[in-house]
Amino acid sequence: MKIGLLTREYPPNVYGGAGVHVDFLSRELRPLVDLTVQCWGEDRRGEGGTVAYGHTPSSAMAGANPALATLSIDLSMTAAVADRDLVHSHTWYANMAGYLAKLLYGIPHVVTTHSLEPLRPWKVEQLGGGYALSCWAERTAIEHADAIIAVSHGMRSDILTVYPTVDPDRVRIVPNGIDSQLYQYTDDRSAWSKYGLDPDRPTVLFVGRVTRQKGVPHLVRAAAKFDERAQLVLCAGEPDTPELAKEFVGLVDELQSSRDGVHWIHEMLPRDEVIQLLSGATVFACPSVYEPQGIVNLEAMGCETAVVASDVGGIPDVVRNGVTGLLVPYSAADPRGFEDAFAQRVNELxxxxxxxxxxxxxxxKRAVEEYGWGAIAARTVAIYQSLGEK
Structure with a gap:
C-alpha cells in the first residue's frame, strides 16, 4: 500500500509533539508500507532513514499572512502525492493537502488530530486573520476525512463536540507513543553542569514551548510557592509572540528576584541533554491549559520521573493520578486557584x-507496556487497510 505522510515538522525541524509523533511513526511504518513523507523545508533524511521531500511557500507569498503561505505549501504537497493510495495528514498545516489529494486523486484521507484550532484562540496573536483560515482548513479536512485519529479519549470527545457533523464511527483512538529504549533513565549529568544546574538539589523541570497553551506563566507564578530548597528549570524556547515574551520575561525576572535557583534555558536542547535533565529532575511539571495528550509527559515517565500535570484533555489518559504522578484540576475562571493547587501538588512530591x-x-513501567511505537504503527496500518478495503 502506497502511503503519503503529510506534515509540517520532520527531523531535524521538530518543535512539538506532532513532530515527535511523525518522526517515530514514520520509522515504524517504513517496513510495513510503501511510505513517502512530504514536509516543510528542504529534502532530507530522518533518523530512521526515511527520505522526506521538502516544500516551501510560493515566491508570490513573500510578506503574506503565514496562513496563506501554509496553503501554498499544501498545494505543492498535493501535487507530490499523485501516485499514493492513501494520504495521512498531521495538523492543520498539512490537512488541506490531504483533503485536496482526496478530491483530486479519489484516494482516502486520514487525519491525525494533535490539537484543534477552535480550542486555541490565543493563536490569533500569531496569525491575525489567518486564524480564521487555519480554522476553516482544519474543519474542512476533518469533516470530510475518511478516518480521524484522536491521540486520546479527551481528544476524541473534543472532536465530536467541536465538529458535531462528524460521524463518531470515523473517529479512532491511537495515542502518541514513546521509544522507551531512547527515553530511559541515565545517570549522566554533564548537561546539568553545562547549564549551571545543581544535580543534588530537588528540581522541578519544564520542557516545552512558551505558548498560552502550555500554561508556562501559571507555572512561574506557582513556583513562588515551591519549597525553597528546590530549583526550577525552564527548558523552553523563545515565547511565541512579543506580547507573551514581555509577560513571561517579567514573570521570570520577578521570580528570580524573590528566590534563587530559577534557571531559564532559552534554546531547545538536543534530545540527549533533555533526557539527562528529565532523569535528574524530582518532578516534571506540565501546567498546560489545553493538551490533546502531552507526549512530553510520556518522555518524563520513560526517564522514571514523577509528573505533576493539569487535569485537562488527554493528560489523564497518560498520567495516572496518584500512581505515576499527580493531576491538578484547571479552571480558566480561577487561574490563581489552579496555581496554588499546582504548587501544593509539586511540594507534596x-x-x-x-x-x-x-x-x-x-x-x-506504564510507558514501556502501553505506549510502544511498534504497536501504534500496527494500529495505524490497520486503519489504512480498513479504508483500502472499502
Whole structure:
C-alpha cells in the first residue's frame, strides 16, 4: 500500500509533539508500507532513514499572512502525492493537502488530530486573520476525512463536540507513543553542569514551548510557592509572540528576584541533554491549559520521573493520578486557584522524594507496556487497510 505522510515538522525541524509523533511513526511504518513523507523545508533524511521531500511557500507569498503561505505549501504537497493510495495528514498545516489529494486523486484521507484550532484562540496573536483560515482548513479536512485519529479519549470527545457533523464511527483512538529504549533513565549529568544546574538539589523541570497553551506563566507564578530548597528549570524556547515574551520575561525576572535557583534555558536542547535533565529532575511539571495528550509527559515517565500535570484533555489518559504522578484540576475562571493547587501538588512530591521515586518507576513501567511505537504503527496500518478495503 502506497502511503503519503503529510506534515509540517520532520527531523531535524521538530518543535512539538506532532513532530515527535511523525518522526517515530514514520520509522515504524517504513517496513510495513510503501511510505513517502512530504514536509516543510528542504529534502532530507530522518533518523530512521526515511527520505522526506521538502516544500516551501510560493515566491508570490513573500510578506503574506503565514496562513496563506501554509496553503501554498499544501498545494505543492498535493501535487507530490499523485501516485499514493492513501494520504495521512498531521495538523492543520498539512490537512488541506490531504483533503485536496482526496478530491483530486479519489484516494482516502486520514487525519491525525494533535490539537484543534477552535480550542486555541490565543493563536490569533500569531496569525491575525489567518486564524480564521487555519480554522476553516482544519474543519474542512476533518469533516470530510475518511478516518480521524484522536491521540486520546479527551481528544476524541473534543472532536465530536467541536465538529458535531462528524460521524463518531470515523473517529479512532491511537495515542502518541514513546521509544522507551531512547527515553530511559541515565545517570549522566554533564548537561546539568553545562547549564549551571545543581544535580543534588530537588528540581522541578519544564520542557516545552512558551505558548498560552502550555500554561508556562501559571507555572512561574506557582513556583513562588515551591519549597525553597528546590530549583526550577525552564527548558523552553523563545515565547511565541512579543506580547507573551514581555509577560513571561517579567514573570521570570520577578521570580528570580524573590528566590534563587530559577534557571531559564532559552534554546531547545538536543534530545540527549533533555533526557539527562528529565532523569535528574524530582518532578516534571506540565501546567498546560489545553493538551490533546502531552507526549512530553510520556518522555518524563520513560526517564522514571514523577509528573505533576493539569487535569485537562488527554493528560489523564497518560498520567495516572496518584500512581505515576499527580493531576491538578484547571479552571480558566480561577487561574490563581489552579496555581496554588499546582504548587501544593509539586511540594507534596518535593517533600516526599521516596513517593516521587515510586511514581517515577511506575511511570516507566506504564510507558514501556502501553505506549510502544511498534504497536501504534500496527494500529495505524490497520486503519489504512480498513479504508483500502472499502
Amino acid at each position: 518535593l517533600e516526599n522524594p521516596e513517593r516521587a521515586r515510586a511514581m517515577g518507576l511506575a511511570g516507566r
